[in-house]
Amino acid sequence: MDSRIGNLYPSSKFTFIILIILLSMLVPGFIFQYMIFLFIFLISLFSGTAIKFLSTFMKSIPILILFIFIFQVFLIVNEDSQQIWAFIHFSQIGLMTSLTMTSKIVAISSSIIWFFQVTRVKDIIYALEQSGVSQKVTFVIASTIQLIPQMLNLSRTIADAQKSRGIETEGTLFVRMKAFIPMIGPLVLSSIQQIEERVLALESRAFSSKAKKTSIYELRKQKIDYIIVIFCILVLIVYIVWRIKL
C-alpha cells in the first residue's frame, strides 16, 4: 500500500467514497458509473493495491452482475419481451435496466473495496474512537476482526483432527458440508470457553475502568485531509446546483 494513501485519515477517504456513492446514484445512465470503475482502478494502481483490488473485485462482483443480466434480460417478462424458447425471453428494456443497475453496483462496490484495501482496520477503529463512538462498540469490531483468522485456524485444527479420525473433509461440496457439521460443536464450545477466559484477561487489563481512555497509537489529520473533504463537498454542491439549474 502506498503510504501517502495509507496515512490519510480514514474519514477523508470515507468522504470521498460517500461522494462517489452519491454521484453514482444521482447521475443518470450507466456510462459515468462504469467510468468510475476505471477511475477507481487507476486510483488502486496509484495506491499500490491494483492486483489485490482486481482479485477481490473479480471474485465477487462478476457473478452478481451475470446473475442480474440473466434475470433481467432473459427471465423477467417486460412489455417488449420476445420469447426465445419456453420460459426464456429477450428484452431490450431488461438490458437497459440491468446496465444501469449493475453500473451502480460496480461503481459502489469498487470504491468500497478500494477503501478497505487502503485503510487499516486500526485506523478505522482509532477514528471511530476519536469521534466519540463507545469503547464497547469499537472493542466488538476490533476483536471480531482479530478473531476471524483465529477461528479459521481453530477450524483447520479441528478439521485436521477429524481427518486423522478418518472423516473426509475435502472434496465435493456435499462431502465438505458433511464434514462441517460435526465441526460446529467443538468450534462453538471452545469459542465460548475462550470468551469466558478472555473476559478475565480483559478485566486484568482494566477493561472496565471508568477512566477516559487514551491511545498509544496515533494518527493525525493533515492539511491534505481537510483539502480532500472540502473538495468532495464542493464537487457535490456544484453538481447539485448544476442539476437544479438544468
Added chain:
Amino acid sequence: MSIISLININYTYPLEEKQTIHSLSLDLEKGCVYGLTGANESGKTTICNIIRGFIPELYKGELTGEVMIKGKNINDYNIGDLATIIGYSFQNPFTQLSGVKDTVYEEIAYGMENIGVPRSKMIQKVDEIVKMFQLEDLIDKNPFELSGGQKQRVAIASVVALDPEIIILDEPTSQLDPKSTEDIFEIIQLLKKQGKTILLVEHKVDLLAAYCDEILLISRGELVMQGPVKEILSNPKVVEYGGQLPQVALYFIKKAKANGSSVSQVPLTVQEVYDHLNKDGEV
C-alpha cells in the same frame, strides 16, 4: 498491616455440591514472594480468583469470609480499579491476550490505555517494560502469532505495565522451556526488588526454593502448611499432602534419616548444597 488478608474463606462453585475452599485464612506481607503450591485441582487457581475478586464478581457460587486488600474490604473496590492494584496473569497463555491489538507493543500498552495514562508516559513505560522482559524482537509482531511461551511473557509484561503493587502469577512457566523459565524467575526477583508483593503458583519446587520467601501449601482446598521456604521445603510432610520437595532436599532428608540426625538444616538449592559440603570439608 498485611497487604492481603483472607479471613475464614469458604467457597463452593455454582452447581457444585462439594465445597472447593475450606476455612482458609491467610496473611501476605508487602514485598515478599510467596510460592503457592500443591497438587493439581487442589484449589490454587480458585484462591487466586478469590484474591483478585473474580470470585464472586465474575464466577458466582457461594463465598463466605472476608478478603482484605491493603486493609480495605475487597467489596469496597471497583473491580475496574483493582487491575492497577493487583496484576494477575493466568495459567493458559492462549486466552490472556486482549484480542484487539495487532502488535505486541500496543498489547502491552492496552491496560494503560484503559486507565487513561497520557500517551507520552505510556510510551516511556512500554519501552521500560520491553527492556525488562527482553521483548525487543517481538514488539512489531501480532500477539496471536507468538508461541505459547512468548505469549506468556507478553501477558505478564502487559500486566506488570500497569504497575500493580501485588502480582499474582498462576503457573507462569508451565508453557516455557528451561531458559525462559529462568528468565521469568529473574523478572520475579527484579519485581521483588521494586517492592512488589508476589503470589506465585508453581510446581517447580527447585525454583520456589531459590526465589521465594515463604511457601503456602494447599491440599484439597485447605491451607495445610505455611512458613519460610527453609522450614516447609525440608519437611517430609509436604509429600504426604501431595506437594513436592526439591530433589536435593529429598536426598539429604534420606541421608539424615539414615544417620539418625535432625532434618532441620537440609540444603534446598545447589548453592546451599555447595555451602553445606564446603562446611563439611567434602569439596
